[in-house]
Amino acid sequence: DARVTQTPRDKVTEMGQEVTMRCQPILGHNTVFWYRQTMMQGLELLAYFRNRAPLDDSGMPKDRFSAEMPDATLATLKIQPSEPRDSAVYFCASGLGQGLGETQYFGPGTRLLVL
């Protein structure tokens, strides 16, 4: 049963620390998405990759967030330095297509708490 996996599932850290979240997309999928969910804003797109190339990262705070795909089986989202307002659930999703409405499959999320 192919699934998107994310690590860690939960992360508690102190303000100013670096946080790295990892995502393994479904094997063979060529699109990867990072979403953030908060009570106030709901689910919002942070970044979008197709064939490992970043095509949209307009949803990310540029000064502290970075997203990469070192290879086709790994996507990372880093926050440095972290702030309390970054506390949220971060979801990774993957799909297969050209970014024209293909189905997205979500991972279980990383719950981040920044103290």
Add this chain to the structure above:
Amino acid sequence: KQEVTQIPAALSVPEGENLVLNCSFTDSAIYNLQWFRQDPGKGLTSLLLIQSSQREQTSGRLNASLDKSSGRSTLYIAASQPGDSATYLCAPNSGYALNFGKGTSLLVTP
């Protein structure tokens, strides 16, 4: 930017009732629309995906309809059960990004 509204925000019903969850969106130029379920502290489970050319999609006790021209979708749940208690999210897709509503929080009481 696509704006998605879900009504009601919360709903509590006794077991066995049929219920309707509503979703409206501002940009009708969509490829498809997905309905998701989210249990507390959990990830998103895809329930139904309706392509823009379709009017309805059914899975078990769930039926979703789409009126693209008016920017509306409806999720119908038949014979509700306590296990249906969750938050239901609507997400139209206009390109690569899903645009989510805030969801409808459903509680089905025994």
